[in-house]
Amino acid sequence: MAEIPKAHDFFESSSAAVGDHELRRKLENASARHLDHFAQVKAEFPPYDDERDAAHRIKTDAIAHLDELLIELTSKLEERGCKVFFAEDAAQARDYIVALAKAKGARNVVKGKSMTTEEIDLNDAFAKAGIDAVETDLGEYIVQLRGERPSHIITPAIHLSKEDIGQLFTDKFGIEYTAEPEKLTAEARSRLRSIFLAADFGVTGVNFAIAETGTLIVVENEGNGRLSSTMPETFVAVMGIEKVIPRLADLSHFLEILARTATGQKLTTYTSFITGPRREGELDGPGEMHVVILDNGRSSMLADPVLRDALNCIRCGACLNVCPIYRRIGGHAYGSVYPGPIGSIVSPNLFGSGAGYLPFASTLCGACKDICPVKIDIPRILLHLRWKESTGKHPQKWPRAIERARRGARRFAKTARYPRTARAIGKLAAIVLKPLAHNGYLRRMPGPFGNWTRYRNFPRPRPHKRPEPERPPS
């Protein structure tokens, strides 16, 4: 991962993003459409909650037996003719993959959509080695052409309008401008098809790895995962250690919910079950298959009993779509390849304490917990990380505005301890601020309170009415 920005940068990038009305329109559009789909498929699938329970249970059990499952998976993969490499961190993973590509004399590298390869910054490593690596998922292809990173783990180009993409294709390929998604997609298809047919080295991520059989599951809609894993002579699958599930029979529980929460589909268009390289005489499949199993901070998450639950994540992206913060600032502002609520949990652990500010970028409203298909208690883990951060050896250095807000909150807490004083201040404020109110809200407040109203309205303080004292139960 490239440098994670400091808390100061996050404060700036998120403030800028909140002010970007165009971005907010795109995000609101996309998430609204998404949530409609989800509500519909969920209503049509009564066992949804049972499947969630099953998925939660299986994954929690799997994580509790991770060592045994990884041993079983490794031996099955090797039995099937795969080469297995355990990478302790991002550097080990990308060094292994790039060295392999060099050893194979790879010239055309194709990549299926994979967040794990984003996590290890594989594209940069290929570029530094002078090897062309092309992202082949349409959204990833678009952000790669723009020299950007994905802003959503399922919909990488969610921050771009069709006009943005039309302009990009005109600039890059010199084709006539069009903003029609069909035409833009057809253009990308024909360009990427010739790249696929000439590809000699393919990389994809892994959604699930079945320990019992040594089978890797890759889910996708476009076909880029199928092409990336069947066309090139050498194929590398990259997976985090947490992707392993015990048995084939466990899989349907996950597949029944993953697509429903991720994209509102019943199943994704393509689900590939890959067990080893191609067999004798086969047209498709790699001659050589490598599986890179990545730790990169995951085992330290495992060691923390609260954080451990976050390893259940199946990367569906649903928590991003419902998050009031994500929906206002988008993915880039987080400064991590894993944005949104789950990103705020995994990023500080995968990318180091530099991202320690992220657990604070949440209202703890719990929408993420409600939608999570594997029932991760995200708010609880965020609170846990906040506690760890503020009691740790190197607490976050906050921007001045936030420090001021914290001091303000502390003062408020002190005052609130004396009801009489608090009520007196409230009465005074109600009188002083009344002329500034508009429809019951303050759009601007004086002095240090102005920091609040810069981004949101404040309800007008009203004279306090003493509540009826509750009568003790007789």
Place this chain on the structure above:
Amino acid sequence: MAEPHKIIASVRNALGTGVRSNSHDAAAAPAVPVAQSAQRAELASTFARELEEVGGKFLGILTPAELTNRIVSLAGEIGAKTVALGQGVASDMDAIGEALERADFRIVRTLPVADTERAAMRARVADAELGIADADFAIASTGTLAVVSNANRPSSLTLLPPASLVIVQIDRVMTSLAAVLAEMGPAGVAANRLTLITGPSRTADIEKRIVLGVHGPKSLHVIVVWPQND
């Protein structure tokens, strides 16, 4: 006992005194009990509905005899010049290939290849306008096809040509994904590459608008085959 009614006598007369065949005893019970047959029909119709929902085209439940003609006419409808096919799970792909050739379509037959022939064979499959493959199973609840690939039936057939036709036998239409995985078992799934196909290739990467045919086929056609004696 009273005399039989005279109608009985006239019936007896009408039938005459020759040897009467007794085919009633010999008639076999239906090969498939009616209840099972109804269940199959219902699974097939659920499958058809779900397939159409994800943008696939259901061409109907056909007998093996009707199958070949329908395929030839489909190839014509989509304007194909070249059709790629491998060996079937149950369908007689040789007969289908011959029928297509008689109708003047060029045929690419995917046979086991040596390493040196791979690129050329792929290019030929990619140039075909239609790829035909048999599915091992279909899943009614999601409109999904489960296709196992091997040396005679490469994955490319359902991936590279812009139109894809998949054929599945009626007794292989199952209720759910879990049922298919249970039927195949761990050994069956691990033996070869298995691909679940639910509709044509699609993306929603540009403003969440659904566009078909990104990398894989733009159109997916499915025929369910129901043998007459079954």
